[in-house]
Amino acid sequence: MNLPERINELKEKNDMVILAHNYQLPEVQDIADYLGDSLELCYLAQELEAETIVFAGVAFMAESALILNPEKTVLVPELDAHCPMAKMLSPRDVINGKLRYPDAAVVLYGNTTAGAKAEADVICTSANSVRIVNSLDEEKILFGPDKNLRHWTQQHTDKELLPVPDNGYCYVHNSLITPEDVKSLRSSHPDAEVLVHPECLPEVQAMAERVLSTNGMLRHAMSSSSDEFIIGTEKEMCYRLQKEMPEKRFYGFDKAICDDMKKTDLEKLYRVMRDRSNKMELPREIIEKAQRPLQRMLDLSR
Ligand code: 13P
Ligand code: SF4
Numbered sequence: 497m498n499l500p501e502r503i504n505e506l507k508e509k510n511d512m513v514i515l516a517h518n519y520q521l522p523e524v525q526d527i528a529d530y531l532g533d534s535l536e537l538c539y540l541a542q543e544l545e546a547e548t549i550v551f552a553g554v555a556f557m558a559e560s561a562l563i564l565n566p567e568k569t570v571l572v573p574e575l576d577a578h579c580p581m582a583k584m585l586s587p588r589d590v591i592n593g594k595l596r597y598p599d600a601a602v603v604l605y606g607n608t609t610a611g612a613k614a615e616a617d618v619i620c621t622s623a624n625s626v627r628i629v630n631s632l633d634e635e636k637i638l639f640g641p642d643k644n645l646r647h648w649t650q651q652h653t654d655k656e657l658l659p660v661p662d663n664g665y666c667y668v669h670n671s672l673i674t675p676e677d678v679k680s681l682r683s684s685h686p687d688a689e690v691l692v693h694p695e696c697l698p699e700v701q702a703m704a705e706r707v708l709s710t711n712g713m714l715r716h717a718m719s720s721s722s723d724e725f726i727i728g729t730e731k732e733m734c735y736r737l738q739k740e741m742p743e744k745r746f747y748g749f750d751k752a753i754c755d756d757m758k759k760t761d762l763e764k765l766y767r768v769m770r771d772r773s774n775k776m777e778l779p780r781e782i783i784e785k786a787q788r789p790l791q792r793m794l795d796l797s798r
Contacts, residue, residue, distance in 0.1 A: 499762045500527050506769040513546035517553035518710040519730040519757040524552050533711035534606045535621040541565055552760045554579045558776045559610045563786045570776040573764035577756045581607045584664040585641035590615035593638045593660040600636035610778050614785035619793040622694050623709035626652040631796050640664055648694035648707055669695035672752045673728050678703050681726050685747055692728030730754045
C-alpha cells in the first residue's frame with residue numbers, strides 16, 4: 497500500500513478526520529477530509545463527530561480546535577509548525593494594553609497563542625474582523641497583532657482601533673507580495689480580477705478588486721463572472737482554487753511561501769495517525785479562559 501492508502505485506512509479504522517488549511521502542500525490538501533480558512537476550520541472542528549482531529553496547519557489553528565473541543569484528541573503532524581506572527585504578541589502585551597486602555601474591548605486575531613487569546617474579549621479572523629468589531633458596544637478597541645488587518649478593518653468601522661503590539665505582521669503577505677509584484681503580474685494578465693488577503697500591505701489592498709480571507713477568495717471566484725484571478729496570498733491557495741475550478745485560471749506569487757505551513761507532509765501525517773502521537777496539549781486554565789472569546793467569535797459570525 498502507498499502512503500495515501502495507508503492514511504485512508506487509518507482514518508476509517510480509528511474514527512479520525514483530517515482538517516487542513518488552504519496553504520498546505522498539494523498532497524496534504526488531497527488527502528484531507530476538509531479544507532478551510534481559519535474560521536471554517538474552527539466550525540468544522542466543533543461540528544464534526546470524529547473523536548480524533550488530525551490538524552494540518554500551524555499551531556494556533558490546532559490550539560483553537562482543542563480549546564473549542566477539549567474532550568477531543570487533536571493530533572498535529574509537526575509540533576514545530578508555528579505562525580511567526582502569533583509569536584509577536586505575548587499575553588503580557590495584552591495585559592499591558594488593557595491597563596493602558598481600561599475602557600477598550602480587546603479583539604485579537606486568531607493568529608495568536610492560546611495564552612494571548614485567554615486575555616481577549618473576542619477573537620476574529622480575516623473573514624469576520626469587520627463584523628466582530630462592529631458588533632461590540634465599546635468605541636475603542638485594542639486590536640492585534642496584524643497591522644495590515646487592522647488597517648483593513650479600520651476602513652470599515654467608525655470605532656478606534658488601537659494597535660497591540662505596535663507593529664505585528666505576516667512576513668509572507670507583508671514582505672513577499674509587494675505593489676511592484678502585483679503590478680507586474682497584472683501587466684501579464686490585464687483581465688484578471690485581483691483578490692488579496694487583508695494581511696497584505698495597505699498599498700497592495702488598494703490595488704485589489706477584493707480583500708478577502710482564503711475561503712472568501714474561493715467563494716468569490718466561484719460566483720464571479722471573471723475567468724482569471726490574481727491571488728494575493730500564500731501560493732498554495734492557487735492549488736485549492738485551480739482544483740475546485742479547473743475551468744478558470746489562477747495566478748499566484750511563487751515566492752509567497754509560508755515555511756511553517758510546508759512542514760507537514762504525508763509521512764508525518766501517517767506517523768502521528770499510526771502512533772497517536774503529537775497530541776496538542778494546553779494548560780486547563782488557558783483552555784477555560786480562551787474558550788469564551790473563541791466561542792463568542794463563532795456565535796457572532798453565524
Ligand atoms: P485565513 O483565515 O484567511 O485562511 O488566513 C489565515 C492565515 O494564516 C493567513 O495567512
Ligand atoms: Fe502566519 Fe503568515 Fe503563515 Fe499565515 S501565512 S500562518 S499569517 S506566517
